[in-house]
Amino acid sequence: MKFQAKAKDFVAAVNTILAVHDFGDSADDRQPCCLTAAEGVLTLESAKMGAYIVKRIPGQLLRTGSIGVNAKDLAAMKLKGNVTINASRNSITIADSRTKYNWAVDDNAQSDVEDQKGTTAQIEVCAKIPTLVMKSGATFATYKSEVKGDYDVQVTFKKDYFEYCGIDHLSYGRYEFKDKRVRVKRPMHFILGNSLLAKVMKEVTGDVLTIGAAEDGSIVRISTEDMDLFHPTIDKKYLSTANLIKRATSGECVCRFEVEGKELKDALDRVAPVGKKAADARMELIVTAEGAVTIQQSTQANTARSKLQTKNAKAKEAMTIVVRAQYLKEFVKAAPASMPLTVESWDGKMLRITIQQDPGLIDYLAMMIAE
Known part of the structure; x- marks a missing residue:
């Protein structure tokens, strides 16, 4: 495969898919990632413990193909201007006008991503919301606390209403938005881990987020035109923030x-x-x-x-x-x-x-x- 793109788009895509690295209880120096070049788009995929991220970036397709790499390696690169990604069977070269990186191919990456991702089928679109609104929730309602590791985020969608709430044992931060721009087909609420969602929201672009869910509520999908995040929900009792405030x-x-x-x-x-x-x-x-x-x-x-x-x-x-x-x-x-x-x-x-x-x-x- 061979593909050319803007360095800033490629770096942002790597940062987005790396959000999945710390998901769950373990983290190591390897995060399998698949790169696929086809039809003028470079697609990056990564997964861990049921969480699955797909990020697409535009550019110039020079040769179709797919390759597996360690996303942790890609995160260390310093790139500017335009970047060329050129992969053979044994190595992948990523270069801008001044610097060239040669990385080993991860032969197990593609199978590992497939094994680690959860279900992506039977997802029903439930709501659409301005991207900036959900980014605001991730910014204002979540914060570092004394809880080691991840803590819970509760998200609610209902008619003309959105709520994003980060909760731990001593405090909460909540962002509430009431507006007709919150378009809800089916009311929903779910609990996710803060770390993955907050990192993805930091990198996400586009005007509108589409929120979908599996019928049983086990998976939530958050999508833009160039990204899909499939996030397993946490099976816990949903706390009423209205009752907490009361x-x-x-x-x-x-x-x-x-x-x-x-x-x-x-x-x-x-x-x-x-x-x-x-x-x-x-x-x-x-x-x-x-x-x-x-x-x-x-x-x-x-x-x-x-x-x-x-x-x-x-x-x-x-x-x-x-x-x-x-x-x-x-x-x-x-x-x-x-x-x-x-x-x-x-x-x-x-x-x-x-x-x-x-x-x-x-x-x-x-x-x-x-x-």
């Missing part, structure tokens, strides 16, 4: 204030040197009875404190809101800097931050920890 906010709102995203980001940066390497660092929002707010990060030995400029601050009494620093920092880092955030404390037990992006809503809920 329980968390059923008591009294004892503190509330508004703050610009950039102001909170900058304040977090100012106190970051304390506890930067401490996994147990605490973040404290200290609120006076008059509504003045100070942000403080601390470890057992060190403390940093910075004043926060807020609006409409109200507090039942002077209080301190204490949460895990890592949780709050990761959520705020993903949140839009130009938007105002509403921060609330309910019964001194839960911290809730909401960002209204009509017709979207970013919602963060975290369990407070003891002072």
Whole structure:
């Protein structure tokens, strides 16, 4: 096979299919990948433990063919401009105008991809959604947490409604979008692992995502014109976020204030040197009875404190809101800097931050920890 394409398209395709590498419980230095050149399109395929990704890139077909390679090798390349992929029986050469890479052929890659991928048949189209909306969900509603490995993502589609929610044992991040651009043929909800979905959403392009599912709900397909992701669903009880919110906010709102995203980001940066390497660092929002707010990060030995400029601050009494620093920092880092955030404390037990992006809503809920 021989094929020419833009280097940026090829690199993006490799990054997309490599998202499957860390899926499941194991990871190694090999990720089988099939490259197929035909009809003006180069197709890359990879699979692991039932998850299967297909990525297509346009270009100039010089010779048809198919070859197996290790996608981990391809990820290390530095390519610019245009790239030529030229494969023989024993090796594959990938070169731009200045650099040439010769890689060994992986003879078992094609059979391994076929063995590892799950079912791709009997998938019914259930919904269509603007790509940017689902990318927003993956950006705003998922974040690094203290959970080692993957954590769950709940996704809901119903008439004019989309919800993307990342949940672990101490907090959740949720993105809600209500708009007629969410076109739903059949309502659906499913649970996936965050790592694979978030990595694919980072690379995905195109205007519209098509969401499909197997009749038994065991496989979800997320597609664009140039990509297909088949993702096994996780067989767990689906949690009602409406009930979670209702329980968390059923008591009294004892503190509330508004703050610009950039102001909170900058304040977090100012106190970051304390506890930067401490996994147990605490973040404290200290609120006076008059509504003045100070942000403080601390470890057992060190403390940093910075004043926060807020609006409409109200507090039942002077209080301190204490949460895990890592949780709050990761959520705020993903949140839009130009938007105002509403921060609330309910019964001194839960911290809730909401960002209204009509017709979207970013919602963060975290369990407070003891002072």
